[in-house]
Amino acid sequence: MNITDLEELLKKIENQNAINLEVEKDIKKYIQNMKAAEEKSTEIFSAPIETPVTSEADLNHTEIIKEEPSVDDFINGLVLSDPVVFPDENLSAIAVPIIEESKVEEKPSAYTGGIIDDAIRTLINPNASSDGFENAVNILSTATLPETKYNEVMEKATLASHLTADVRTKIRTGLKKESPIIGSEENESYEFLVPKKIIGSKALEENLLTKIGNTIKTIPARLEAWIEKKKEAKKLKKEAEANIAIPEDKDILNFDYQQIMMLEKTRYSKNGQDDEESLLHGITMSARKKDVIVAQMDNMQDKNAAYLKCVGFLKKHPDEYEFVKFNNQNISTEVSSITGVEKANEGMYGLVSKNLINAINDIYGMPIQPSNEFEFGGKSK
Amino acid sequence: MTNRINTLITLDDGKKYAIINQAVYKGKSYLLVNAVNDEETDLLEDVQILEEKKDINGDMAVDQVEDPALLELLAKYLAPKE
Numbered sequence: 001m002n003i004t005d006l007e008e009l010l011k012k013i014e015n016q017n018a019i020n021l022e023v024e025k026d027i028k029k030y031i032q033n034m035k036a037a038e039e040k041s042t043e044i045f046s047a048p049i050e051t052p053v054t055s056e057a058d059l060n061h062t063e064i065i066k067e068e069p070s071v072d073d074f075i076n077g078l079v080l081s082d083p084v085v086f087p088d089e090n091l092s093a094i095a096v097p098i099i100e101e102s103k104v105e106e107k108p109s110a111y112t113g114g115i116i117d118d119a120i121r122t123l124i125n126p127n128a129s130s131d132g133f134e135n136a137v138n139i140l141s142t143a144t145l146p147e148t149k150y151n152e153v154m155e156k157a158t159l160a161s162h163l164t165a166d167v168r169t170k171i172r173t174g175l176k177k178e179s180p181i182i183g184s185e186e187n188e189s190y191e192f193l194v195p196k197k198i199i200g201s202k203a204l205e206e207n208l209l210t211k212i213g214n215t216i217k218t219i220p221a222r223l224e225a226w227i228e229k230k231k232e233a234k235k236l237k238k239e240a241e242a243n244i245a246i247p248e249d250k251d252i253l254n255f256d257y258q259q260i261m262m263l264e265k266t267r268y269s270k271n272g273q274d275d276e277e278s279l280l281h282g283i284t285m286s287a288r289k290k291d292v293i294v295a296q297m298d299n300m301q302d303k304n305a306a307y308l309k310c311v312g313f314l315k316k317h318p319d320e321y322e323f324v325k326f327n328n329q330n331i332s333t334e335v336s337s338i339t340g341v342e343k344a345n346e347g348m349y350g351l352v353s354k355n356l357i358n359a360i361n362d363i364y365g366m367p368i369q370p371s372n373e374f375e376f377g378g379k380s381k
Numbered sequence: 382m383t384n385r386i387n388t389l390i391t392l393d394d395g396k397k398y399a400i401i402n403q404a405v406y407k408g409k410s411y412l413l414v415n416a417v418n419d420e421e422t423d424l425l426e427d428v429q430i431l432e433e434k435k436d437i438n439g440d441m442a443v444d445q446v447e448d449p450a451l452l453e454l455l456a457k458y459l460a461p462k463e
Binding site for chain 2: 217
């Protein structure tokens with residue numbers, strides 16, 4: 001009931017004289033209180049709203065945005081109120097790689113970080129549920145991944161001792177690597193597909209701000225050194241790719257057994273359980289000298305002859321590899337005498353695979369998947 | 382685009398960087414960063430320029446800028462003036 005209703009009621013009471021004076025007095029007092037409260041409420045809501053104080057810095061900031069000043073105007077030292085915006089007209093001569101996002105999205109099995117990472121975790125977890133495990137295998141055996149993630153999956157799949165040979169084969173043959181097709185240079189553009197996710201962000205603590213302020217003068221020099229380092233690395237990589245030596249005798253690769261044995265012993269002394277791995281390490285180190293890629297044959301039925309399934313490929317062109325014979329019998333003999341081939345088990349395949357993948361990746365930055373395209377004693381198709 | 386100047390970001394590989402400066406060039410955000418130790422108490426030697434971007438899942442991420450010409454350009458504008 002509002003004030004108007006009460007006044008109407010009071011009028012009726014007065015006219016009908018149907019209520020005593022005390023009640024009438026109470027109603028009048030109540031109406032007065034309500035009116036007073038209403039007036040007070042109106043005063044509060046009709047008070048002028050305070051205008052926020054705008055600092056001089058804020059005003060300048062607003063002007064900067066509106067006036068679009070030159071590039072030099074934006075360079076204000078260490079702490080800027082807003083990110084610098086480069087006016088394009090001043091920098092239009094600089095070639096910037098164009099990332100065609102649409103191409104990335106069109107890939108049928110493009111890397112979808114969380115899903116793949118979850119699948120990897122499930123795959124290597126011996127206690128994962130059977131449904132989860134099966135799902136993980138299906139995901140990984142049909143995915144197309146960036147090179148680094150592809151390598152991670154291959155490595156973890158080969159190292160997880162609880163995986164069966166069938167599972168490994170399914171992943172190894174099904175998993176595909178994305179082609180680096182975006183950008184101005186293959187390797188550079190490839191990096192764009194595997195950015196590192198920002199998982200946390202917060203304001204810098206006072207002590208770090210102070211330290212940045214104290215070392216601010218060293219930043220240009222350190223940044224320049226970093227850029228030079230990147231340039232040098234790129235240059236060395238190109239030179240290495242351009243100067244691939246051709247082995248004199250490419251029909252038979254005679255590895256440096258002495259070196260292999262030395263490497264094997266060194267590694268064996270560091271880790272007694274790493275003996276099979278160390279052998280392959282030795283082989284790949286030796287192979288690197290001859291610029292030959294060592295890869296596993298696809299068919300590895302005989303567990304005790306894991307080493308014998310290694311083959312070598314001479315890199316002729318970026319996309320062409322010529323098969324070279326691998327004098328593996330001697331290596332096998334040497335291994336038997338030290339590590340004992342009879343100890344070979346499923347886990348050993350993992351170690352072998354890991355080593356080969358790493359070695360190939362080390363040499364050429366791209367692993368070769370075991371493939372039936374290569375025939376023992378023949379040439380790659 | 383988020384203003385990340387004077388913030389500390391943590392990446393999924395565990396590395397932490399203090400954002401010293403930021404620039405937008407042709408619609409892309411670039412960050413001048415200085416690596417920070419795990420305890421977030423000291424600056425490391427590592428200074429570099431990162432490009433900010435969304436990954437395929439839509440999450441924010443950073444990547445190294447590889448193009449030498451672009452790096453030179455960004456360094457010119459991002460590095461604090463002595």
